[in-house]
Amino acid sequence: MQVYKAFFRIIQKNRSQIAIYLVVFMVLALLLTNAYTPPQDTDFTKTRFNIAFINEDGDSELVDGLKTYLGENANLVDLPDDPQQLQDALFFRQVVYILRVPKGFTAAMLNGQEVQLEKTIVPDSPSNIYMDLLINKYLNSAQTYFAYLPGLSQDQLVDYLKVDLAEETAVTVISGSSHSANAEKSGYYFNYISYSLFAILILGVCSVMLVFNDTDLKRRNLCSPIRSATMNFQMILGNLSFAVLTWLVLISASFVMYGSYMFTTNGLLLLLNSFIFTLAALSISYLIGNLVKSRGAMSAVANVFALGTSFLSGVFVPQELLGANVLTIASFTPTYWYVKANNEIANAVSFNAGNLQSIFTSMVLVLAFGVAVLGVTLVLIKQRRVEA
Amino acid sequence: MVINVKNLVKRYGDLIALDHFNLEVQEGEILGLLGPNGSGKTTAINCILSLLKYDKGTIEIFDQPMSPDAYDIKRDVGIVMQNVAVFEELTVYENIDYFCGLYIADRQTRKKRVAEAIDFVGLNDFIKFFPKKLSGGLLRRLNIACGIAHQPKLIILDEPTVAVDPQSRNNILEGIQKLNRQGATIIYTSHYMEEVEQIASRIAIMDKGKIIAMGTNEELKKKIKSGEHINLELLNPEDLDLEAIKALPHIISAELTDHQLVVKSGRDKNNLIAILDHLKDQNIAIGKIYSEPPTLNDVFLEITGKELRD
Ligand SMILES: Nc1ncnc2c1ncn2[C@@H]1O[C@H](COP(=O)(O)OP(=O)(O)OP(=O)(O)O)[C@@H](O)[C@H]1O
Ligand SMILES: [Mg+2]
Numbered sequence: 162m163q164v165y166k167a168f169f170r171i172i173q174k175n176r177s178q179i180a181i182y183l184v185v186f187m188v189l190a191l192l193l194t195n196a197y198t199p200p201q202d203t204d205f206t207k208t209r210f211n212i213a214f215i216n217e218d219g220d221s222e223l224v225d226g227l228k229t230y231l232g233e234n235a236n237l238v239d240l241p242d243d244p245q246q247l248q249d250a251l252f253f254r255q256v257v258y259i260l261r262v263p264k265g266f267t268a269a270m271l272n273g274q275e276v277q278l279e280k281t282i283v284p285d286s287p288s289n290i291y292m293d294l295l296i297n298k299y300l301n302s303a304q305t306y307f308a309y310l311p312g313l314s315q316d317q318l319v320d321y322l323k324v325d326l327a328e329e330t331a332v333t334v335i336s337g338s339s340h341s342a343n344a345e346k347s348g349y350y351f352n353y354i355s356y357s358l359f360a361i362l363i364l365g366v367c368s369v370m371l372v373f374n375d376t377d378l379k380r381r382n383l384c385s386p387i388r389s390a391t392m393n394f395q396m397i398l399g400n401l402s403f404a405v406l407t408w409l410v411l412i413s414a415s416f417v418m419y420g421s422y423m424f425t426t427n428g429l430l431l432l433l434n435s436f437i438f439t440l441a442a443l444s445i446s447y448l449i450g451n452l453v454k455s456r457g458a459m460s461a462v463a464n465v466f467a468l469g470t471s472f473l474s475g476v477f478v479p480q481e482l483l484g485a486n487v488l489t490i491a492s493f494t495p496t497y498w499y500v501k502a503n504n505e506i507a508n509a510v511s512f513n514a515g516n517l518q519s520i521f522t523s524m525v526l527v528l529a530f531g532v533a534v535l536g537v538t539l540v541l542i543k544q545r546r547v548e549a
Numbered sequence: 550m551v552i553n554v555k556n557l558v559k560r561y562g563d564l565i566a567l568d569h570f571n572l573e574v575q576e577g578e579i580l581g582l583l584g585p586n587g588s589g590k591t592t593a594i595n596c597i598l599s600l601l602k603y604d605k606g607t608i609e610i611f612d613q614p615m616s617p618d619a620y621d622i623k624r625d626v627g628i629v630m631q632n633v634a635v636f637e638e639l640t641v642y643e644n645i646d647y648f649c650g651l652y653i654a655d656r657q658t659r660k661k662r663v664a665e666a667i668d669f670v671g672l673n674d675f676i677k678f679f680p681k682k683l684s685g686g687l688l689r690r691l692n693i694a695c696g697i698a699h700q701p702k703l704i705i706l707d708e709p710t711v712a713v714d715p716q717s718r719n720n721i722l723e724g725i726q727k728l729n730r731q732g733a734t735i736i737y738t739s740h741y742m743e744e745v746e747q748i749a750s751r752i753a754i755m756d757k758g759k760i761i762a763m764g765t766n767e768e769l770k771k772k773i774k775s776g777e778h779i780n781l782e783l784l785n786p787e788d789l790d791l792e793a794i795k796a797l798p799h800i801i802s803a804e805l806t807d808h809q810l811v812v813k814s815g816r817d818k819n820n821l822i823a824i825l826d827h828l829k830d831q832n833i834a835i836g837k838i839y840s841e842p843p844t845l846n847d848v849f850l851e852i853t854g855k856e857l858r859d
Contacts, residue, residue, distance in 0.1 A: 163650040167636060174638040372636060380600050381634035381695075383617070385651035386624040546617050547602050548595075 168399030186357030221267035226319035348507025359467035370450030441531035557606035581749025627701035652699035666698035776816035782836030
């Protein structure tokens with residue numbers, strides 16, 4: 162294991178440089194991750210908006226049912242029906258949403274006519290979509306019942322709705338709690354890791370390969386009776402050990418930050434995904450290590466490659482915001498598939514055959530990428546054994 | 550036969566670095582490969598070791614065809630490259646241990662061999678040093694230790710003593726002779742004829758990718774016309790008639806630089822008396838006089854018409 166030993170002596174000699182990179186990248190990833198705060202409106206359990214409910218339609222069980230339903234999901238604030246006062250309440254954010262039930266609303270509903278509720282809102286507030294969603298859900302459910310159970314009394318209808326919507330709400334609440342800040346943040350952290358991993362692996366692997374591929378040392382090694390297969394094996398083993406160490410250091414931060422979340426299915430899949438990506442990144446680093454000829458080139462390639470693939474693949478900018486052309490190019494890099502799988506894992510509330518298949522397809526693609534590049538590298542090494 | 554190279558041709562583009570190069574090395578000899586810069590010594594060695602592709606020819610080591618995968622051959626060959634090839638990241642000890650370990654797996658044996666190699670090159674005080682901290686000569690010695698630690702049957706040394714001081718150079722040359730006495734066959738390339746003359750049991754002289762003369766030191770010198778060099782210090786050289794000296798019988802050349810007159814005479818002819826008489830006639834006073842036997846440079850000069858050293 163002479164080569165393996167020498168590999169680690171070289172890494173050891175470069176340890177301060179690698180350590181600096183590691184620390185800088187981890188701090189960077191942590192900063193970027195924590196600078197990101199998940200939008201409030203995804204957190205259903207915590208947010209209760211203040212709304213005003215103004216009823217011009219008189220007493221009807223349907224309207225009361227709506228009011229009760231909204232009251233379960235938001236704080237109802239009593240306000241006099243005075244335009245000036247309502248305006249002020251909105252302006253001072255006493256309420257963020259004013260719902261007005263117009264006269265004849267119940268009758269119109271019962272007749273199956275199209276009805277409009279009036280709303281006054283604070284522009285651009287995250288509450289708007291949420292409130293619209295709640296109201297639409299109630300009204301759509303009601304209309305569905307009218308359509309399919311025409312003989313239903315208002316009484317029964319409101320009871321049915323209560324049960325239905327309560328159930329749905331329950332589902333929403335569950336998804337809200339597991340789809341927590343940890344999921345979003347860990348997804349981001351693991352995306353950033355791809356950049357750090359790439360940069361550190363390229364730098365580490367290249368530092369070693371530059372030494373072993375130095376013409377004189379390479380010739381000297383080729384004079385020895387060590388088989389090329391043995392040489393490659395020890396070299397790959399060295400690279401692998403180095404990569405796994407780097408990976409362990411980088412993921413250790415995720416355990417500190419996200420704790421038990423890392424042991425959920427989401428967390429474990431993120432770990433698996435990042436490990437597979439580590440292998441692919443290593444394979445690419447090994448190829449680059451066998452191509453670059455100087456330390457200057459090494460730093461340049463590390464930066465360009467790590468940064469470039471990260472930008473293209475949606476590490477810094479979400480994939481949804483990137484153009485189709487960019488994504489097409491990105492899909493030729495493993496980073497793209499890694500980030501895609503990460504996002505799917507982080508966003509998944511529960512795992513089923515559908516989303517698991519998509520996630521594992523990405524992982525397999527990343528792995529295939531790594532294997533293909535390794536194959537190319539080994540052929541290259543073989544061809545270069547004898548100089549022209 | 551330890552090495553048998555036949556009709557080796559190696560081209561770099563238009564340049565013919567090796568032009569039907571032939572070499573036979575017998576077991577137990579020290580073959581000195583002597584040639585000026587660029588004559589193709591390193592190229593020949595790299596081809597012999599299968600490090601370079603060549604255009605034509607056959608190469609056998611230990612009577613087996615040599616190839617990049619001839620691991621059994623490689624196991625018994627030691628190589629000291631012209632360019633120092635060691636790891637900057639490893640200490641002197643670790644470097645020798647690394648290279649020795651490529652050949653010898655057994656830890657105990659290896660430890661012993663490494664210690665012997667360190668003794669051999671006299672690096673005992675430097676085993677914890679990194680190569681960057683070594684002087685040029687010490688670095689060369691490390692390079693040698695890395696090449697010979699595994700005690701191979703065939704050792705190829707490509708100009709191993711460049712930049713080594715005369716004292717250590719002598720130690721190294723003696724060491725190489727000792728390795729040879731212990732049974733190793735040695736190929737030693739150099740453009741220092743003194744070194745080659747000192748240790749080689751047989752000498753091959755190379756020029757322009759070809760071996761132009763081969764034999765023992767004495768055999769080579771017998772092949773040429775010129776004999777000893779007579780050096781005379783002239784006190785009034787301005788009165789000298791150089792042409793008259795050259796016209797004397799058996800004189801091959803005569804050259805005057807400053808106060809030094811160097812006359813080369815034919816082999817086995819002693820012209821000293823005739824020259825002295827002639828100078829006396831010309832009224833030239835003479836200081837110191839000494840004569841030298843012919844050198845390999847004369848051999849080279851006579852065959853190629855140019856000096857071995859630039
Ligand atoms: N890689 C190369 N590409 C092109 N030409 C080369 C290459 N290597 C060597 N040469 C040429 O081949 C010739 C022989 O070179 P080589 O290094 O074998 O000489 P050498 O006898 O070892 O010289 P030295 O005493 O300086 O070490 C030289 O003319 C050199 O310029
Ligand atoms: Mg040379």
